Amino acid sequence: MNILLYLLILLLGAFIGSKNLLKAKIMNNVGTIQTFALLFLLFVMGVKIGLDKDIIYSLGTIGLQSIFLAVFSIIFSIIGVRIISSKVLREKVKTENDI
Amino acid sequence: MTFKILAAVFLGIFTGFFLFPEYLVSHIGLLIDFGLCLLLFFVGIDIGKQKDILIKIKDMGFKILLVPIMIAFGSIMGAMIGGVLLKMPINEAGAIGAGFGWYSLSAIELSKHSAQLGTLAFATNVSREVIALITIPSIAKYFGKLECIAPAGATAMDTTLPIISKSTDGGIAVISFITGVVLSSLVPILVPLMMKLNFLY
Numbered sequence: 001m002n003i004l005l006y007l008l009i010l011l012l013g014a015f016i017g018s019k020n021l022l023k024a025k026i027m028n029n030v031g032t033i034q035t036f037a038l039l040f041l042l043f044v045m046g047v048k049i050g051l052d053k054d055i056i057y058s059l060g061t062i063g064l065q066s067i068f069l070a071v072f073s074i075i076f077s078i079i080g081v082r083i084i085s086s087k088v089l090r091e092k093v094k095t096e097n098d099i
Numbered sequence: 100m101t102f103k104i105l106a107a108v109f110l111g112i113f114t115g116f117f118l119f120p121e122y123l124v125s126h127i128g129l130l131i132d133f134g135l136c137l138l139l140f141f142v143g144i145d146i147g148k149q150k151d152i153l154i155k156i157k158d159m160g161f162k163i164l165l166v167p168i169m170i171a172f173g174s175i176m177g178a179m180i181g182g183v184l185l186k187m188p189i190n191e192a193g194a195i196g197a198g199f200g201w202y203s204l205s206a207i208e209l210s211k212h213s214a215q216l217g218t219l220a221f222a223t224n225v226s227r228e229v230i231a232l233i234t235i236p237s238i239a240k241y242f243g244k245l246e247c248i249a250p251a252g253a254t255a256m257d258t259t260l261p262i263i264s265k266s267t268d269g270g271i272a273v274i275s276f277i278t279g280v281v282l283s284s285l286v287p288i289l290v291p292l293m294m295k296l297n298f299l300y
Contacts, residue, residue, distance in 0.1 A: 003256065003280055003283070005136070006135075006276075009136050009139045009140050009143060010139055010140075010142060010143040010146065010276065012140065012143060013139065013140040013142065013143015013144040014143040014144070014146045014147035015143075016143070016144055016147060017143060017144035017145065017146065017147025018147035018150065019147075022144075030144055030145070031265075033141065034138065034141045034261065034265065035265075037137050037138050038261050038262065038265070039103060040107075040134055041131065041135060041261070042104055042107035042111065042232060043108070044111060044127065044130050044131050044134060045108065045111060045131060046107065046108040046111015046112040046113075046114070046115060047111040047112070047114050047115035047127060048111075048115060048127050048128075048131065049112050049225060050111060050113060050117075050119070051119055052115075053116070054218070055225065056116055058218050058222060059222065062218060062219050062222050065185055065219065066223040066225075066226045067223075067226045068184075068185065069178050069181045069182065069192065069219075069223045069226075070223050070224070070226035071181075071230065072177035072178055072180055072181030072196075073173070073174040073177040073178045073223075073227060073252075074174075074234075075177055076176050076177030076180070077169070077170040077174050077177065077250065077252065078173070078242060078250065079173060080169030080172055081170060081243075081245055081248065081249045082242070082243070082246055083169065084162075084165045084166070084169050085245040087162060088159055088163060088166060088274075089159075
Protein backbone atom coordinates (compact mmCIF):
# COMPACT_ATOMS: atom_id res chain seq x y z
CA MET A 1 0.00 0.00 0.00
CA ASN A 2 0.89 3.68 0.13
CA ILE A 3 2.34 3.36 3.63
CA LEU A 4 5.29 1.44 2.20
CA LEU A 5 5.98 4.08 -0.46
CA TYR A 6 5.81 6.88 2.14
CA LEU A 7 8.17 4.99 4.42
CA LEU A 8 10.63 4.38 1.58
CA ILE A 9 10.66 8.06 0.60
CA LEU A 10 11.08 9.17 4.22
CA LEU A 11 13.98 6.73 4.66
CA LEU A 12 15.58 7.88 1.41
CA GLY A 13 15.30 11.50 2.59
CA ALA A 14 16.64 10.58 6.04
CA PHE A 15 19.63 8.80 4.48
CA ILE A 16 20.43 11.75 2.22
CA GLY A 17 19.93 14.16 5.14
CA SER A 18 22.17 12.26 7.52
CA LYS A 19 24.97 11.80 4.97
CA ASN A 20 24.67 15.39 3.78
CA LEU A 21 24.57 14.21 0.16
CA LEU A 22 22.87 17.30 -1.26
CA LYS A 23 24.72 20.45 -2.21
CA ALA A 24 24.95 23.03 0.55
CA LYS A 25 22.97 25.47 -1.58
CA ILE A 26 20.00 23.08 -1.68
CA MET A 27 20.39 21.99 1.95
CA ASN A 28 20.25 25.59 3.17
CA ASN A 29 17.10 26.27 1.20
CA VAL A 30 15.18 23.14 2.19
CA GLY A 31 12.84 25.26 4.34
CA THR A 32 11.84 27.54 1.46
CA ILE A 33 11.39 24.66 -0.99
CA GLN A 34 9.28 22.88 1.61
CA THR A 35 7.01 25.88 2.11
CA PHE A 36 6.41 26.21 -1.63
CA ALA A 37 5.80 22.49 -2.08
CA LEU A 38 3.46 22.49 0.92
CA LEU A 39 1.38 25.45 -0.28
CA PHE A 40 1.18 23.88 -3.74
CA LEU A 41 -0.01 20.57 -2.26
CA LEU A 42 -2.61 22.34 -0.11
CA PHE A 43 -3.84 24.25 -3.14
CA VAL A 44 -4.24 21.04 -5.16
CA MET A 45 -5.98 19.34 -2.22
CA GLY A 46 -8.34 22.30 -2.10
CA VAL A 47 -8.97 21.93 -5.85
CA LYS A 48 -9.89 18.28 -5.29
CA ILE A 49 -12.39 19.22 -2.58
CA GLY A 50 -13.79 22.03 -4.75
CA LEU A 51 -14.22 19.68 -7.73
CA ASP A 52 -16.50 17.46 -5.66
CA LYS A 53 -19.67 19.46 -6.33
CA ASP A 54 -21.75 17.10 -4.17
CA ILE A 55 -19.68 17.84 -1.10
CA ILE A 56 -19.76 21.61 -1.69
CA TYR A 57 -23.55 21.65 -2.14
CA SER A 58 -24.11 19.34 0.84
CA LEU A 59 -22.05 21.71 3.01
CA GLY A 60 -25.08 24.02 3.08
CA THR A 61 -27.17 21.41 4.86
CA ILE A 62 -24.67 19.24 6.73
CA GLY A 63 -21.78 21.70 6.90
CA LEU A 64 -22.41 22.90 10.43
CA GLN A 65 -23.09 19.38 11.66
CA SER A 66 -19.86 18.06 10.15
CA ILE A 67 -17.72 20.93 11.45
CA PHE A 68 -19.32 20.45 14.89
CA LEU A 69 -18.45 16.72 14.95
CA ALA A 70 -14.93 17.37 13.61
CA VAL A 71 -14.24 20.05 16.22
CA PHE A 72 -15.42 17.78 19.05
CA SER A 73 -13.23 14.93 17.75
CA ILE A 74 -10.24 17.24 17.54
CA ILE A 75 -10.70 18.82 20.98
CA PHE A 76 -11.05 15.45 22.71
CA SER A 77 -8.04 13.99 20.88
CA ILE A 78 -5.95 16.96 21.99
CA ILE A 79 -7.10 16.42 25.58
CA GLY A 80 -6.26 12.71 25.22
CA VAL A 81 -2.73 13.42 24.01
CA ARG A 82 -2.30 16.12 26.66
CA ILE A 83 -2.98 13.54 29.40
CA ILE A 84 -0.13 11.30 28.24
CA SER A 85 2.28 13.79 26.63
CA SER A 86 4.50 14.31 29.69
CA LYS A 87 4.74 10.52 30.09
CA VAL A 88 5.79 9.97 26.46
CA LEU A 89 8.18 12.91 26.24
CA ARG A 90 9.67 12.51 29.73
CA GLU A 91 13.14 11.43 28.57
CA LYS A 92 13.25 14.31 26.17
CA VAL A 93 12.23 16.93 28.76
CA LYS A 94 14.99 15.66 31.03
CA THR A 95 17.67 16.11 28.39
CA GLU A 96 16.34 19.56 27.55
CA ASN A 97 16.54 20.53 31.23
CA ASP A 98 20.11 19.22 31.43
CA ILE A 99 21.15 21.69 28.76
CA MET B 100 1.95 30.32 8.21
CA THR B 101 -1.64 29.64 9.32
CA PHE B 102 -2.88 32.37 6.99
CA LYS B 103 -0.88 31.02 4.05
CA ILE B 104 -2.26 27.51 4.66
CA LEU B 105 -5.80 28.85 4.90
CA ALA B 106 -5.36 30.91 1.75
CA ALA B 107 -3.89 27.98 -0.23
CA VAL B 108 -6.70 25.58 0.76
CA PHE B 109 -9.53 28.03 0.07
CA LEU B 110 -8.01 29.32 -3.15
CA GLY B 111 -7.81 25.66 -4.18
CA ILE B 112 -11.46 24.99 -3.29
CA PHE B 113 -12.52 28.12 -5.20
CA THR B 114 -10.43 27.10 -8.23
CA GLY B 115 -11.74 23.55 -8.12
CA PHE B 116 -15.33 24.69 -7.92
CA PHE B 117 -15.33 27.51 -10.48
CA LEU B 118 -12.24 27.44 -12.66
CA PHE B 119 -10.61 24.04 -12.87
CA PRO B 120 -10.46 22.79 -16.48
CA GLU B 121 -12.35 19.53 -17.06
CA TYR B 122 -9.55 17.80 -18.98
CA LEU B 123 -7.14 18.04 -16.03
CA VAL B 124 -9.46 16.37 -13.54
CA SER B 125 -8.07 12.88 -14.13
CA HIS B 126 -4.54 14.12 -13.37
CA ILE B 127 -5.33 15.65 -10.01
CA GLY B 128 -4.61 12.45 -8.06
CA LEU B 129 -1.21 12.18 -9.72
CA LEU B 130 -0.45 15.82 -8.88
CA ILE B 131 -1.31 15.23 -5.19
CA ASP B 132 0.81 12.06 -5.06
CA PHE B 133 3.75 13.91 -6.59
CA GLY B 134 3.48 16.86 -4.20
CA LEU B 135 3.11 14.53 -1.25
CA CYS B 136 6.15 12.42 -2.17
CA LEU B 137 8.25 15.56 -2.67
CA LEU B 138 7.26 16.85 0.77
CA LEU B 139 7.80 13.52 2.50
CA PHE B 140 11.28 13.46 0.97
CA PHE B 141 12.05 16.80 2.62
CA VAL B 142 10.56 15.66 5.92
CA GLY B 143 12.94 12.70 5.63
CA ILE B 144 15.89 15.04 5.11
CA ASP B 145 14.87 17.00 8.23
CA ILE B 146 14.71 13.76 10.19
CA GLY B 147 18.08 12.60 8.86
CA LYS B 148 19.81 15.87 9.76
CA GLN B 149 19.13 15.31 13.47
CA LYS B 150 21.47 12.56 14.54
CA ASP B 151 20.00 11.63 17.91
CA ILE B 152 16.41 10.98 16.81
CA LEU B 153 16.69 7.20 16.75
CA ILE B 154 18.05 7.18 20.31
CA LYS B 155 15.21 9.41 21.53
CA ILE B 156 12.60 7.22 19.82
CA LYS B 157 14.18 4.10 21.30
CA ASP B 158 14.05 5.73 24.76
CA MET B 159 10.32 6.34 24.40
CA GLY B 160 9.73 2.78 23.19
CA PHE B 161 6.19 1.47 23.30
CA LYS B 162 5.01 4.60 25.09
CA ILE B 163 4.78 6.14 21.61
CA LEU B 164 1.75 3.93 20.95
CA LEU B 165 -0.09 5.83 23.69
CA VAL B 166 -0.36 8.73 21.23
CA PRO B 167 -2.50 6.95 18.59
CA ILE B 168 -4.47 5.14 21.33
CA MET B 169 -5.40 8.42 23.03
CA ILE B 170 -6.20 10.08 19.70
CA ALA B 171 -8.45 7.15 18.73
CA PHE B 172 -10.18 7.27 22.09
CA GLY B 173 -10.57 11.06 22.05
CA SER B 174 -11.82 11.18 18.45
CA ILE B 175 -14.54 8.60 19.05
CA MET B 176 -15.54 10.03 22.45
CA GLY B 177 -15.61 13.57 21.07
CA ALA B 178 -17.73 12.60 18.07
CA MET B 179 -20.12 10.68 20.35
CA ILE B 180 -20.55 13.66 22.67
CA GLY B 181 -21.01 15.94 19.65
CA GLY B 182 -23.50 13.39 18.28
CA VAL B 183 -25.53 13.41 21.49
CA LEU B 184 -25.74 17.20 21.32
CA LEU B 185 -26.91 16.90 17.68
CA LYS B 186 -29.42 14.20 18.71
CA MET B 187 -27.76 11.65 16.40
CA PRO B 188 -27.58 7.92 17.08
CA ILE B 189 -24.49 7.65 19.28
CA ASN B 190 -22.95 4.69 17.42
CA GLU B 191 -23.23 6.49 14.07
CA ALA B 192 -21.50 9.55 15.54
CA GLY B 193 -18.80 7.27 16.97
CA ALA B 194 -18.31 5.59 13.60
CA ILE B 195 -17.88 8.98 11.93
CA GLY B 196 -15.32 9.93 14.59
CA ALA B 197 -13.48 6.64 13.99
CA GLY B 198 -12.70 7.88 10.46
CA PHE B 199 -9.84 9.88 12.09
CA GLY B 200 -9.75 12.26 9.11
CA TRP B 201 -9.43 9.53 6.49
CA TYR B 202 -12.46 10.72 4.58
CA SER B 203 -12.50 8.42 1.57
CA LEU B 204 -12.45 5.17 3.51
CA SER B 205 -14.84 6.15 6.31
CA ALA B 206 -17.32 7.57 3.78
CA ILE B 207 -17.26 4.45 1.59
CA GLU B 208 -17.70 2.21 4.62
CA LEU B 209 -20.59 4.22 6.06
CA SER B 210 -22.41 4.78 2.76
CA LYS B 211 -23.13 1.05 2.92
CA HIS B 212 -25.52 1.91 5.75
CA SER B 213 -27.02 5.03 4.22
CA ALA B 214 -25.95 7.59 1.64
CA GLN B 215 -26.71 10.34 4.14
CA LEU B 216 -24.41 8.86 6.77
CA GLY B 217 -21.68 8.39 4.15
CA THR B 218 -21.93 12.04 3.12
CA LEU B 219 -21.82 13.20 6.73
CA ALA B 220 -18.76 11.00 7.37
CA PHE B 221 -17.10 12.43 4.28
CA ALA B 222 -17.85 16.05 5.20
CA THR B 223 -16.85 15.57 8.85
CA ASN B 224 -13.54 13.97 7.99
CA VAL B 225 -12.77 16.52 5.25
CA SER B 226 -13.51 19.22 7.84
CA ARG B 227 -11.21 17.47 10.28
CA GLU B 228 -8.37 17.46 7.75
CA VAL B 229 -8.87 21.11 6.79
CA ILE B 230 -9.18 22.22 10.45
CA ALA B 231 -6.05 20.17 11.24
CA LEU B 232 -4.07 21.81 8.40
CA ILE B 233 -5.06 25.26 9.63
CA THR B 234 -4.68 24.77 13.40
CA ILE B 235 -1.58 22.53 13.69
CA PRO B 236 0.95 25.42 13.73
CA SER B 237 -0.96 27.22 16.52
CA ILE B 238 -1.56 24.04 18.55
CA ALA B 239 2.17 23.24 18.36
CA LYS B 240 2.96 26.74 19.56
CA TYR B 241 0.42 27.18 22.34
CA PHE B 242 -0.51 23.66 23.54
CA GLY B 243 2.51 21.48 22.87
CA LYS B 244 4.36 19.68 20.12
CA LEU B 245 2.96 16.23 20.80
CA GLU B 246 -0.58 17.65 21.05
CA CYS B 247 -0.39 19.01 17.49
CA ILE B 248 -0.47 15.43 16.14
CA ALA B 249 -3.96 15.01 17.65
CA PRO B 250 -6.07 16.92 15.09
CA ALA B 251 -4.23 15.20 12.23
CA GLY B 252 -5.45 11.70 13.12
CA ALA B 253 -4.85 9.19 10.35
CA THR B 254 -3.44 11.92 8.08
CA ALA B 255 -0.46 12.34 10.45
CA MET B 256 1.51 10.02 8.16
CA ASP B 257 0.86 11.85 4.88
CA THR B 258 -0.99 15.10 4.16
CA THR B 259 -0.52 16.80 7.54
CA LEU B 260 2.95 15.34 8.27
CA PRO B 261 4.82 18.15 6.43
CA ILE B 262 3.03 20.79 8.53
CA ILE B 263 3.66 18.89 11.77
CA SER B 264 7.33 18.51 10.80
CA LYS B 265 7.61 22.22 10.01
CA SER B 266 5.90 23.25 13.26
CA THR B 267 7.88 20.89 15.50
CA ASP B 268 11.05 18.81 15.00
CA GLY B 269 12.27 15.57 13.46
CA GLY B 270 11.51 13.52 16.58
CA ILE B 271 7.86 14.56 16.65
CA ALA B 272 7.69 13.94 12.87
CA VAL B 273 8.72 10.32 13.45
CA ILE B 274 6.10 9.90 16.21
CA SER B 275 3.57 11.55 13.89
CA PHE B 276 4.29 9.07 11.10
CA ILE B 277 3.96 6.10 13.47
CA THR B 278 0.71 7.57 14.85
CA GLY B 279 -0.69 8.00 11.33
CA VAL B 280 0.16 4.43 10.37
CA VAL B 281 -1.48 2.99 13.52
CA LEU B 282 -4.61 5.14 13.19
CA SER B 283 -4.95 4.38 9.45
CA SER B 284 -4.84 0.66 10.22
CA LEU B 285 -7.55 1.12 12.86
CA VAL B 286 -10.03 2.94 10.57
CA PRO B 287 -11.21 -0.14 8.60
CA ILE B 288 -11.61 -2.06 11.89
CA LEU B 289 -13.17 0.57 14.15
CA VAL B 290 -15.67 2.18 11.74
CA PRO B 291 -17.65 -1.06 11.15
CA LEU B 292 -17.19 -2.02 14.81
CA MET B 293 -18.78 1.24 15.99
CA MET B 294 -21.79 0.59 13.73
CA LYS B 295 -22.24 -2.79 15.41
CA LEU B 296 -22.63 -1.08 18.81
CA ASN B 297 -26.24 -0.26 18.01
CA PHE B 298 -27.34 -1.17 21.54
CA LEU B 299 -25.90 2.16 22.63
CA TYR B 300 -28.98 4.16 21.68
